Amino acid sequence: MIPFNKPFLTGKETTYIKEAVESGKISGDGIFTKRCHAFFEEKYGFKKVLLTTSCTDALEMAAILINTQPGDEIIAPSYTFVSTVNAFVLRGAKIVFADSGKDSPNIDVNSIEALITPRTKAIVPVHYAGIACDMDVIMDIAHRHNLYVIEDAAQSIDAYYKGRPLGSIGHMSAFSFHETKNIIAGEGGMLVINDPAFIQRAEIIREKGxxxxxxxxxxxxxxxxxxxxxxxxxxxxxxxxxxxx
Ligand SMILES: Cc1ncc(COP(=O)(O)O)c(C=O)c1O
Known part of the structure; x- marks a missing residue:
């Protein structure tokens, strides 16, 4: 049997869990959450980081933040994990699937513009296996058509596009720390907000309103x-x- 993945453990996990328990604060936003926020903001220059319980949650927050409504259209790649589009489907949006490019399962950027209609609200590129989508082309299309870009960067921690960290280019991005990913927390995720206009509302949404x-x-x-x-x-x-x- 070849396992799909083996979780990487450093040996310090139980020490940190003990420290968190002994700190007397075991809900979110304790010392470790704050350290993670600071680490990711400083290392990758992300404008604002909010840890979430999964990448799925981060994508749901992004869908709420752009005010996804029934009838909105979201352009996403055909090849991805279900969470990429579920966040939008749950809010009544229609997913318009774009085909994959020739060299990778990533979205074929040349196919995007023909899929845009007056109802299109966002493009959700997925950097599959950490392979960068052509973000210059995607951002140019988004600016010209006034669309949001939400990067599904679930698998893309410490991966780059022309020297820029993936997840730092779109309006927002979502990362996963699920056991199958490069950096793991069992279950876990992160919403990255690059457009400051979303920060205040994101903090309130994350705190359940x-x-x-x-x-x-x-x-x-x-x-x-x-x-x-x-x-x-x-x-x-x-x-x-x-x-x-
Ligand atoms: C591309 C992609 N998006 C989203 C997710 C969801 O991540 P999570 O399990 O942290 O919710 C995954 C998980 O495999 C993924 O591969």
Whole structure:
């Protein structure tokens, strides 16, 4: 039997888990989350990093952030993992599949423009196995047609396009730390936001429609106010009532 993958362990995992448990804070955004955010922002120059529980969650956040609506069209490659498109299908979008190029399973950038209609909202290129899509061509098309670009960079940590880290080029990108990927956390993911216009809303969406993290940092006692404001936030942000994060 040839296993599909073998998780790589450094030997320090249980030490860090013990440290996290002993820190007394075991929900998200503790010391390790903060270290990861800083590491990825500094090493790859990502504008804003938010760890998520999976790449699937990061893609769902991106779909919500661009306000995906029934009838929107999303251009995606035919060859990918289901999560790439599920995030948009769940919000009623129609997926317009582009064919693969001749040299790799990646999207054939020359086929994209013919697929654009007035309903097209975004292009979601996938850098399959860390092989870069031709991002210059994709970004040029997106700018000319006023479209969002969300890179599915699930398999692309530390991979580059013309010297630029994959995931740093589109408006947003999604990475995976699933056990089958290059850097692993069992399950895990990361939303990268390169367009600062999305940052504030992304933080609230990640906190299930609250600004809880800002409150705890400021040690605010105004919890009643935040609870009362919840329905307002949900409506404003077009949040689903149940989001797994
Ligand atoms: C291209 C692609 N996108 C998204 C995902 C989803 O990643 P996750 O398992 O972290 O949700 C995968 C996982 O294999 C993937 O290969």
């Amino acid at each position: 609250t600004n809880r993290s800002a409150f705890s940092e400021e040690k605010s006692t105004n919890m009643v106010g935040s609870i009362l404001a919840l329905p307002f936030f949900r409506q404003k942000l077009s949040l689903p009532f149940c989001m797994h994060n």
